Every structure is written in C-alpha cells, then in structure tokens.
Amino acid sequence: MKDYLIAGGGICGIASALGIAKAGQSARVFEQAETFEELGAGLQMSPNAVRALQYLGAWDALAPLCCAPNDIHIRDGISGRTLKRIALGGSFERRFGAPYRVAHRADLLRALIETARQSPRVTLESRKRVLAARGQTEGASLDFEGCQRASGTAVIACDGIHSKLRLSIHPDSAPRDSGLILWRALIPTALAPNTIDPEAVCLWLRPGGHTVHYAVSGGRYISVVHVSQAHGSTARILPSFQGLPDNLSAFLSLAENWQSWPGLDLDPLSDWTAPWGMMLGDATHATLPFLAQGAAMALEDACVLSKHVEAKAPLAGVAAIRRERTASVQLHSRRQGKIYHAGGLLSRARNLTMAALTQERFLSRLAWLYDWRP
Ligand SMILES: Cc1cc2nc3c(=O)[nH]c(=O)nc-3n(C[C@H](O)[C@H](O)[C@H](O)COP(=O)(O)OP(=O)(O)OC[C@H]3O[C@@H](n4cnc5c(N)ncnc54)[C@H](O)[C@@H]3O)c2cc1C
Incomplete structure (x- = not known):
C-alpha cells in the first residue's frame, strides 16, 4: 500500500491525514517548520467544525480544552450599545445538533496531532520543506529542500495561503490584500475589567474595523482579534483604539503581545487538481476571517477527502463537492466584512435589521453554514 503525501502540517494537513487514515489508507505529513505547532490565538468552532472533528475522531481530545460561551454579544464599537445577543446554549445546540465552542488554535492543532499519533497509518515529519510536486505514471512524488524525494499514491497540498504547489497550477493566484x-x-x-464579559463571544462593530474576543485555554486567557485599516507601511495598533468605548480601549491596552496579520484571501479557484493530486484548505480557498470559517472549511475538506479515499473515487470529485461551498464562504466573508465595518446610514440600517431579527431568524440565516454534515 502506498502513502498519500501531504505537504504542510497545519490544521488542514493533519486533519487530511486523519481523514485518509479513517478511510483505511496511510498518510505522511511533511511540515517545513522545526516542530508542528500553531501560532496565534483563538478559534471559533461552529457546529459544522465540531461535527467534522467528531467524524475525524479528534473531538474527544479537543472538547475538554474548549470554552463554552453563553452567547454572542454584538455591540456598537463606538457607543458600546448592545445591538444583539444570540444565545448559544441548549436551544442553539438542539437547533444545529452540535455545540458552538471556542478554543486556542494551539489546542486544536495539539488535539489533531495527538489523535494522529495514535494512528499507525499517519507519519508526521518535520523540517521537510516541499519544493515541488510531480505526477508520475503511477502515483506522485514530492521534492524537498536538501535533494530528498518521497513517492506515494497522490499529493495533497495543504501548504497554506502562500502555497508553492498552488502556484504550479495557478501561477497568477496571488493572495488578495483587503x-x-x-x-x-x-x-x-x-x-480584564468586569465590564468585559468572558462568558460571551463579544463582537464590537465600528466604521472601518471591528474587535472580537472570547475566553480560551480553560478560561485563563481572553483571545482578541482587533481588525483595523492599514495606513502606510508601518503597522501601529494604538491609533486604532481612539474613539472606542473606554472599557474596550482600557481592556485592549492590557495586551502586551500583539501580533499582526495582513487581511489576505484568495479569489475562488475553479481548478483544485493537478497531475500530482490536489490542494485543500487555505492553499486553495483562503478566506477572510469574518465568518470564522477558514479552519472549519479545512476540517470539512478532510471529511470529504476521507469519503472519496474510502470509495476509491477520483480526487477531482472532492473539488466538485467542495468548490461551491468554499466559494460562498469566501465571498460571504468579504461581504460580512463590509457590513461589520459600515459607517453612516449603512451602519444604522444594519443595526435596525439586526435588532429586528428574532433569535430563530438569526440562526436560520446561518443554517447553510452550520447545518453541514460529513
Ligand atoms: C485573525 C484570524 C482569525 C481566524 N479565526 C478563525 C476562526 O475563528 N474559525 C475558523 O474556522 N478559522 C479561522 N481563521 C482561519 C484559519 O486560521 C485558517 O483557515 C486555517 O488555519 C488554515 O489551515 P491550513 O492548514 O489550510 O493552513 P496553515 O495554517 O497556513 O498551514 C499551512 C502549513 O503548511 C506549512 N508549509 C507551508 N509551505 C510549506 C512547504 N513548502 N513545505 C512544507 N510545509 C509548508 C506551514 O508551515 C504551515 O504549517 C482565522 C484566521 C485569521 C487570520
């Protein structure tokens, strides 16, 4: 039996290996870094992501490390006024058949790795930088820095938004800067001041940016994502605190370890396959984080891959099933960013619409995302 060769050991790469192992085949994961680890902060795990993790067998390892927020609390990021509260408890779980959880990204990757290490069908290899992939008469191969090569059944490229392997299929597919x-x-x-609620996913909307925060790591930390417009080449966070409600700016000023990411995504791509295999995750459908669905899409990809490997069906079928959904997430995320960051009349219209929506109506608008099943 030949191995599937996975380029990239992030959330998508390890999840794909678990999917392949679940289908009874073996996978080798090649990661360029010294160790398999995830930087950054928190991750929202919507019901579709939880269900994908359950299917891949990694949920039990992650669940004890997650926090269970009571609600999503949407606020005006200038006046501080509450615009909407969405309860995430029992009725939410019953509606979607799985919970909404938040976790540290490192905990998610650790849970995936712990599950992978228990499988005799998965091998994890670090310090392996992929340079190229080739299709062969039978199977495919990967070339690594240092003149090394590995051969196997097919290559699954999970090497992130700056994917080298994607450029061999779509040379013009550079990430788009928002x-x-x-x-x-x-x-x-x-x-945290007591006006900052650690039991909620709090979302503060303001013209040109927004802030979202929630507790992670068993409640010891609050993970914050603060989105602002880039002005010039030197990124500075402090000016973007001006005009925020006092309790929010005082809270944000407590952070000592801000890390910045450019807001990049990809345009939807029609072709995900190559003579050597296919690409998945951010490598093929990187999205802005405004629906909090990038990792969720990578986990869903891994489930669909698993089913295809099990059925011995061509990999092109994975792309055929996934393309429309991931393109919708990419385009909806861009639109969601515009709605979150609206000013003037548009923001007033947004606030009125939000206030008028019942909990049931609000959730039914998310059903296309959260109702997904492997
Ligand atoms: C601010 C922010 C907030 C987010 N919030 C959420 C959220 O709440 N919920 C959610 O679902 N998603 C969220 N996301 C999106 C999510 O983080 C990504 O979609 C997800 O991490 C993508 O996983 P990936 O494995 O495809 O890519 P990556 O995480 O980029 O992993 C790629 C891996 O490949 C390796 N690699 C790259 N090139 C090579 C090479 N040549 N050889 C070998 N290895 C290589 C890299 O080192 C890396 O380990 C957020 C993203 C951002 C920026």
Missing part, C-alpha cells in the same frame, strides 16, 4: 490588518493577542482573564 487593506485590513488583523491584530491578535491573548490577555489574562484575571486582568
């Missing part, structure tokens, strides 16, 4: 900067930090919950 002009936004995504700042991420962790703040110890014990330091």
